[in-house]
Amino acid sequence: MKSDSPASVRVGLLGYGNVGRAFARLLASRAPDLAERRGVGLRLVAVGTRRPNDARDAGLGDVRWTTDLASVASAPDVDLVVELIGGHEPANALIRAALGAGKIVVTANKLLLAKEGASLQALAREKRAGLGIEAAVAGGIPILRALRESFAGDRIASVSGILNGTCNFILTEMEATGRAYADVLKDAQKLGYAEADPASDVEGEDAAYKLALLARLAFGRDAQVAQIAREGITRLLPCDFLYAKRLGRTPRQLGVARELPSGHLLLSVRTHLVSSASLLAKVTGPFNAIEVKAAAGGSFVFSGRGAGGDPTATAVLADVVELARSKGEPRVPPLGFADLLPCEAASAGEFVSAYSLRFVVRDRSGIIADLARVLADHGANIDAVFQEPWPDKDALPFVITLEPVAQSALDAALAKIRRLDFHVEPPLAMPLTD
Amino acid sequence: MKSDSPASVRVGLLGYGNVGRAFARLLASRAPDLAERRGVGLRLVAVGTRRPNDARDAGLGDVRWTTDLASVASAPDVDLVVELIGGHEPANALIRAALGAGKIVVTANKLLLAKEGASLQALAREKRAGLGIEAAVAGGIPILRALRESFAGDRIASVSGILNGTCNFILTEMEATGRAYADVLKDAQKLGYAEADPASDVEGEDAAYKLALLARLAFGRDAQVAQIAREGITRLLPCDFLYAKRLGRTPRQLGVARELPSGHLLLSVRTHLVSSASLLAKVTGPFNAIEVKAAAGGSFVFSGRGAGGDPTATAVLADVVELARSKGEPRVPPLGFADLLPCEAASAGEFVSAYSLRFVVRDRSGIIADLARVLADHGANIDAVFQEPWPDKDALPFVITLEPVAQSALDAALAKIRRLDFHVEPPLAMPLTD
Numbered sequence: 001m002k003s004d005s006p007a008s009v010r011v012g013l014l015g016y017g018n019v020g021r022a023f024a025r026l027l028a029s030r031a032p033d034l035a036e037r038r039g040v041g042l043r044l045v046a047v048g049t050r051r052p053n054d055a056r057d058a059g060l061g062d063v064r065w066t067t068d069l070a071s072v073a074s075a076p077d078v079d080l081v082v083e084l085i086g087g088h089e090p091a092n093a094l095i096r097a098a099l100g101a102g103k104i105v106v107t108a109n110k111l112l113l114a115k116e117g118a119s120l121q122a123l124a125r126e127k128r129a130g131l132g133i134e135a136a137v138a139g140g141i142p143i144l145r146a147l148r149e150s151f152a153g154d155r156i157a158s159v160s161g162i163l164n165g166t167c168n169f170i171l172t173e174m175e176a177t178g179r180a181y182a183d184v185l186k187d188a189q190k191l192g193y194a195e196a197d198p199a200s201d202v203e204g205e206d207a208a209y210k211l212a213l214l215a216r217l218a219f220g221r222d223a224q225v226a227q228i229a230r231e232g233i234t235r236l237l238p239c240d241f242l243y244a245k246r247l248g249r250t251p252r253q254l255g256v257a258r259e260l261p262s263g264h265l266l267l268s269v270r271t272h273l274v275s276s277a278s279l280l281a282k283v284t285g286p287f288n289a290i291e292v293k294a295a296a297g298g299s300f301v302f303s304g305r306g307a308g309g310d311p312t313a314t315a316v317l318a319d320v321v322e323l324a325r326s327k328g329e330p331r332v333p334p335l336g337f338a339d340l341l342p343c344e345a346a347s348a349g350e351f352v353s354a355y356s357l358r359f360v361v362r363d364r365s366g367i368i369a370d371l372a373r374v375l376a377d378h379g380a381n382i383d384a385v386f387q388e389p390w391p392d393k394d395a396l397p398f399v400i401t402l403e404p405v406a407q408s409a410l411d412a413a414l415a416k417i418r419r420l421d422f423h424v425e426p427p428l429a430m431p432l433t434d
Numbered sequence: 435m436k437s438d439s440p441a442s443v444r445v446g447l448l449g450y451g452n453v454g455r456a457f458a459r460l461l462a463s464r465a466p467d468l469a470e471r472r473g474v475g476l477r478l479v480a481v482g483t484r485r486p487n488d489a490r491d492a493g494l495g496d497v498r499w500t501t502d503l504a505s506v507a508s509a510p511d512v513d514l515v516v517e518l519i520g521g522h523e524p525a526n527a528l529i530r531a532a533l534g535a536g537k538i539v540v541t542a543n544k545l546l547l548a549k550e551g552a553s554l555q556a557l558a559r560e561k562r563a564g565l566g567i568e569a570a571v572a573g574g575i576p577i578l579r580a581l582r583e584s585f586a587g588d589r590i591a592s593v594s595g596i597l598n599g600t601c602n603f604i605l606t607e608m609e610a611t612g613r614a615y616a617d618v619l620k621d622a623q624k625l626g627y628a629e630a631d632p633a634s635d636v637e638g639e640d641a642a643y644k645l646a647l648l649a650r651l652a653f654g655r656d657a658q659v660a661q662i663a664r665e666g667i668t669r670l671l672p673c674d675f676l677y678a679k680r681l682g683r684t685p686r687q688l689g690v691a692r693e694l695p696s697g698h699l700l701l702s703v704r705t706h707l708v709s710s711a712s713l714l715a716k717v718t719g720p721f722n723a724i725e726v727k728a729a730a731g732g733s734f735v736f737s738g739r740g741a742g743g744d745p746t747a748t749a750v751l752a753d754v755v756e757l758a759r760s761k762g763e764p765r766v767p768p769l770g771f772a773d774l775l776p777c778e779a780a781s782a783g784e785f786v787s788a789y790s791l792r793f794v795v796r797d798r799s800g801i802i803a804d805l806a807r808v809l810a811d812h813g814a815n816i817d818a819v820f821q822e823p824w825p826d827k828d829a830l831p832f833v834i835t836l837e838p839v840a841q842s843a844l845d846a847a848l849a850k851i852r853r854l855d856f857h858v859e860p861p862l863a864m865p866l867t868d
Contacts, residue, residue: 026730030587037654038586117616134584140731142584150568150576152472153464153751180818220471279737282716296460297574297748300738303713303730314731325766331759337471 008041009104009324014069014094015085016049016277019108019135022309022315023082024060030317034434037181040321048072059199073097080104080130082316088112095120099129104327108135108312114225117216117333130326131334132319137210138163138288138309140319142200148294148336150221156218158258163210163269166201166306167233167253169193171271172284175241177248181234185333193286203232204253209355211255211269213335214290219259220337223267227345228255232269235428239390239397240358247356247388247401249273250281251430264346266321272433280302282309326397329349349408353431354383357400357414357416367422371400374420379415380405400431440475443538443758448503449455449519450483450754453542453569457516457750457800464751484505487603507531514538514564514758516750523544523822527539529554533563533745538761540753542569542746548643548659550651555769560822564760565768566753571644572597572625572722574745575738576752581651582770585853588728590652593691597644597703599720599741601687602626605705606718609675609684615668627720637666638687639701646702647769648724653693654771662689663781665704668850669862673824673831674792680820681790681835681838683707684715685864698780706867707790763811782842787865788817789844791835794859797827805834812847814839829858835866 013020027044035041044060048069065277066072073081073094081098083105085091091112093330098105099120107113113120113136124131134144147159162168166188173184185202188194200206208228215223235254246248252274258266274280279301283289288306293299305311361367374383387398402410410429417427447454461478468474478494482503500506501657502600505514507528513538515532517539519525520743525546532539534557541547547554558565568578583591596602600622607618619636622628634640642662649657667687678684686708692700708714717723722740727733739745795801806816814836821832837842851861 014784018784022730026587029588033589034587038558039772040586109469140728141582141734142580143582145579146576149756150579151748151756153460153468154574154748155467174615206803253487277716279713279716281552282711282713294748295743296456296572298739300575300736302736304734310730311732314728318584321586322583322765331756339474 006035006041007164008043009327010043010077010079011043011320012046012048012050012072012075012081013044014072014081014083016047016051017084018309019312019316020049020084023084024308024315026261026313028060028325033303034321040324041076042324044079044319046072046075052364059311064146065287069094069262072096073145074101080106080320082320083107083109084316085109086111088115096123096404099123099131102127102129104130104323106132106218106316106323108316110136110206110209110213110359114212117213117335118222118340124336125164125333130323133213133321133334134319135312135315137213138290138306139304139308140289140314141290141300141302141306142315143290147214148332151292151294151297152336154296157293157295158256159214159290159292160254160256160258162280162283162288163207163255163290164201164253164308165288166194166198166203167207168283168288169238169286171200171233171251171253173237174267178238178241180238181236191264202234204230204289207240207269208254211257214255215265215267215343216340217259217336218257218292219267220340221343221345223257223265227267227343229268229270233271235426237360237397239360239427240428242388242427243356243358243386243397243399244273245272246388250276252280254433260346260350262346262350264344264349264350265355266346268351270433274433275285278434327416339412340351347408348408348411352404353409354404355402355408355429356432357402358397358428359423360395360397361422362424363396364422370420371417374416375378375413378409379414380409399410440469440473441476442475442477444477444511444513444530444760445507445754446482446515447478448482448506448515448517450481451518452743453746453750454483454518456747457518460493460747460751467754468524472628472755474758476758479511480494480506480509487645488579490840497670503528504531508535510826512537512796514540516754517541517543518750520544522549523637526550530557533557533561533565535710536561536563538564538757540566540717540757542750544570544640546649548646551647551769552656552774555767559772561765564757567647567768568753569749571647572724572740573738574747574748575722575724575736575740575744577648577724577736578651580736582766583725584600585728585731586770590693591727591729592690593652593724593726594688594690594692595724596686596717597641597689597740598635598638598687598726599722600628600632601641602717602722603720604668605667605685606671608670612672612675614672615670615686616839628728636662637667639689645691645701647688647776649691649699649701649848650774651770652691653727654697654774655699655777656763656774657691657699657777660820661700661701663704667705669860670705671831674862676822677790677792677820677831677833678707680822681707681819682710683866684710686714688745688867694780694782694784696780698778698784699784700811702785704865706865708867712868720781733734734787749842780843783840785841786838787841787867788865791834791836792831792862792864793834793857794829794831795856796858797830798856805851806855808850809836809847814843816849820856
């Protein structure tokens with residue numbers, strides 16, 4: 001391969017934010033080596049950005065800069081379009097234009113893929129154009145390729161994990177420092193781990209986009225974000241970390257997609273109390289980790305940086321290299337299955353788990369008895385009650401752990417419990433997960 | 435895809451041991467789903483095994499059984515040969531015959547690939563035949579595909595990890611129980627985690643085969659097993675686990691391949707003391723875990739079952755599916771690079787690390803002073819001395835930790851230290867690794 005200089009695939013880049021800039025620089029630095037050692041010639045010919053001030057970056061050489069993004073998507077001298085704008089429009093229209101023109105497209109756009117993945121895949125197939133989506137989930141962790149190819153021969157039972165680095169940073173920082181959610185969020189914003197408006201991260205929306213994609217690749221079913229039960233991390237209190245430790249556990253915001261015997265998919269993004277002995281408990285800071293449980297292969301964990309310019313750019317470049325090699329003839333559908341089956345989400349009655357219930361109350365006698373009665377009425381069996389010494393009797397936290405119970409039964413019990421008069425904070429239920 | 439029943443790729447299986455049997459069963463159970471959902475038709479047509487009693491397994495349907503392995507490798511009705519015999523010959527001749535006949539080959543044979551990988555790859559390329567090798571390293575963990583494709587755009591700094599499940603079972607069991615190596619080895623043998631002759635596992639040979647392959651895929655250099663510095667786990671004592679814990683660490687047998695600024699590769703298989711906070715410390719029992727450090731993407735860890743019939747069979751089947759799809763036109767060379775560069779191994783002078791030195795001595799005065807003098811003479815600086823209370827003054831263990839020092843200097847110091855008269859066990863040096 002070294003002797004022949006490979007014909008170059010001409011790359012057009014849409015979007016020059018954090019990831020776009022990292023990608024352009026990575027491509028510039030890696031192109032000689034890719035040409036010489038991997039036999040893949042790549043050349044950045046055009047960058048489309050809506051902010052003209054971004055442009056004219058030194059060091060990228062002879063590149064056409066434009067604010068007319070559509071011109072890049074349809075340019076005759078562009079073979080492969082990298083979309084790093086994010087969001088629904090104009091990314092959607094630009095990708096469709098590029099695929100329509102038979103160009104290869106690589107995108108990191110989880111929102112767009114969660115919403116229109118099946119339709120974009122169908123368009124790519126119709127046009128015999130490659131579509132690369134690895135960077136849309138978990139940054140540099142090659143989980144989509146693993147699901148699509150490495151687990152193709154196995155039957156996947158579940159895919160789950162830490163899908164949002166912002167949440168993981170906040171939770172592990174709260175655990176390490178004992179500080180309150182709002183304080184730690186401010187730190188995360190200063191450090192660039194959280195946006196000025198953190199809602200999409202801390203409310204689980206970002207993780208839900210990723211989980212929808214993971215579920216499609218794992219199960220071949222067209223899981224939708226609206227089918228994913230979501231609960232954010234905003235209600236966690238410092239006492240939750242104390243009680244978690246007492247239970248030999250630690251809080252982790254997990255996305256979970258599991259196929260039940262009924263064929264329904266259990267789909268949720270919420271805070272679990274995971275065992276301190278688990279690998280996921282060791283994943284701290286703004287990292288991601290994904291666990292795949294497969295029928296024959298057993299359990300696998302993949303961890304690494306799930307966001308950030310450089311890790312995401314490496315995933316984009318890996319897709320660019322793969323698709324540049326197979327010019328317009330992708331071997332495997334981006335979602336792993338050419339035709340996704342409809343997805344039926346599991347009902348709350350199908351999700352059975354042990355739980356921790358945390359209460360913060362104005363102390364008076366009879367509280368445990370009141371709670372025990374409501375729980376028993378709904379068939380939820382108490383495993384243990386934990387109450388640590390606490391100075392403030394007007395806001396006293398304690399925890400009840402439950403034996404495995406259907407979430408529907410627990411929800412009904414909690415609806416009644418919330419109407420009791422002693423709460424200072426709404427009760428918080430977290431599944432206990434190995 | 436669902437409507438057209440895909441043309442079948444006809445599979446011939448060589449070897450019907452633990453992995454061969456698991457593969458045949460996995461293929462039988464997964465073939466309908468692969469045909470319907472993934473558009474890949476696969477059919478097992480022949481099984482070659484030297485033990486006729488293995489044969490005629492119920493449930494595999496209309497399959498030709500033979501003890502004439504060569505007839506399977508050259509059969510006109512076989513499109514793809516799966517080699518699960520292991521060892522050098524006859525596997526080598528059979529694979530060459532199959533590739534020579536233009537057949538796709540999938541193998542889990544780490545020994546053969548470590549010895550003849552580059553030559554087999556060249557033959558496959560010449561014959562335009564696919565060659566799949568994922569199952570040769572770390573069983574079901576898709577680390578080779580990740581190195582070959584997902585990290586293709588990044589520059590890898592190091593690849594390292596727990597490559598041998600037998601060693602990891604023994605070490606983590608010694609840690610958990612405080613028992614001696616020989617006792618735990620017997621348990622491992624009873625449980626099927628260690629062979630009757632455990633030498634290849636516990637002396638690091640098995641890990642060295644895998645490390646040679648990992649180094650080729652990570653760095654594109656033709657690393658050879660003979661270039662890998664090896665030290666087994668047989669000298670570890672129960673006291674080593676006590677002192678490791680005292681240091682906030684735990685012993686892990688790691689294969690390490692790291693590119694130094696000189697371009698030389700540091701290649702070793704030995705016991706490191708890893709930080710208890712690391713993910714690798716959480717990998718217990720007969721599991722594998724591999725850490726990839728990349729310039730742009732950062733650090734990634736992949737863990738899972740690294741051996742056993744079913745996990746290895748899933749990796750074999752993933753390769754079969756991939757190569758069946760691309761019939762004889764593999765996109766990417768199996769070793770990631772079409773042409774491997776020569777590999778120059780780093781010298782002991784280039785490996786600089788902090789160390790723990792463990793001694794077991796007949797106690798007398800002046801021992802520490804003697805050791806300190808020899809270490810100082812070789813430029814090795816003592817960081818700390820640890821001596822726990824111990825009942826047996828005739829076999830007293832203690833530990834000296836060293837600041838970072840070149841291994842060549844340490845080796846020279848240890849050669850002198852070994853000649854001192856107070857040793858009950860030879861001193862044991864273990865690098866301290868994060």
